[in-house]
Amino acid sequence: NAGVTQTPKFQVLKTGQSMTLQCAQDMNHEYMSWYRQDPGMGLRLIHYSVGAGITDQGEVPNGYNVSRSTTEDFPLRLLSAAPSQTSVYFCASSYSGTNYGYTFGSGTRLTVV
Amino acid sequence: RKEVEQDPGPFNVPEGATVAFNCTYSNSASQSFFWYRQDCRKEPKLLMSVYSSGNEDGRFTAQLNRASQYISLLIRDSKLSDSATYLCVVNKADSGYALNFGKGTSLLVTP
Numbered sequence: 174n175a176g177v178t179q180t181p182k183f184q185v186l187k188t189g190q191s192m193t194l195q196c197a198q199d200m201n202h203e204y205m206s207w208y209r210q211d212p213g214m215g216l217r218l219i220h221y222s223v224g225a226g227i228t229d230q231g232e233v234p235n236g237y238n239v240s241r242s243t244t245e246d247f248p249l250r251l252l253s254a255a256p257s258q259t260s261v262y263f264c265a266s267s268y269s270g271t272n273y274g275y276t277f278g279s280g281t282r283l284t285v286v
Numbered sequence: 287r288k289e290v291e292q293d294p295g296p297f298n299v300p301e302g303a304t305v306a307f308n309c310t311y312s313n314s315a316s317q318s319f320f321w322y323r324q325d326c327r328k329e330p331k332l333l334m335s336v337y338s339s340g341n342e343d344g345r346f347t348a349q350l351n352r353a354s355q356y357i358s359l360l361i362r363d364s365k366l367s368d369s370a371t372y373l374c375v376v377n378k379a380d381s382g383y384a385l386n387f388g389k390g391t392s393l394l395v396t397p
Contacts, residue, residue, distance in 0.1 A: 206384055206385070208387075213389070214389070215373075215387045215388060215389035215390060216330070216373075216385075216387040217387075218378070218384050218385070218386075221384040231384060263329055263330070273335075274318075274320045274322075274332040274335060274375075275332070275385065276332070277329035277330050277331070278329060279328070279329050280328075280329050
């Protein structure tokens, strides 16, 4: 099994550009989340989903959109990139969350110049 | 108060030592607790879930004290390969099963 696959692994954007970070899982997990990790900040939740068609905001949702049209895919869209969005982005999925934890993708390292 | 707090370390210990990490959480309604391990520039990986009765996985022992809202991780007989950052993780009780992460405790095991 591939687990959680994120693409691209690295990306450089110019301020104001938009892009979509892809996330796909092949474990039939209902729960999926996007986190960003910045030095000294720990992982912070951007958006999450508890099933196809259901999404909700995390603690740092501004500047990001998500949708969940299938169980497998949970893309994260940057609407108009800003230097403050330079970060490492992790997608994660879980069977149920409780006591199972989440499996993480290998991350996307994004730089906005 | 931050939702999950950890001592950032770093903890520098010799091989074979026993080391303990502590973590506190602020939301008494949280139900799920985990320790994750993160190697430099890699994704977090689940080390173990934490149960109220305490649980052990080889050299690793996790404890949960709900009354004190306190979680611990004990590593016995440290190996060089244990060097990593250890993340204390608690579910967000008010938003399904999304997670709150501590900032992590850095461990360096030296020869």
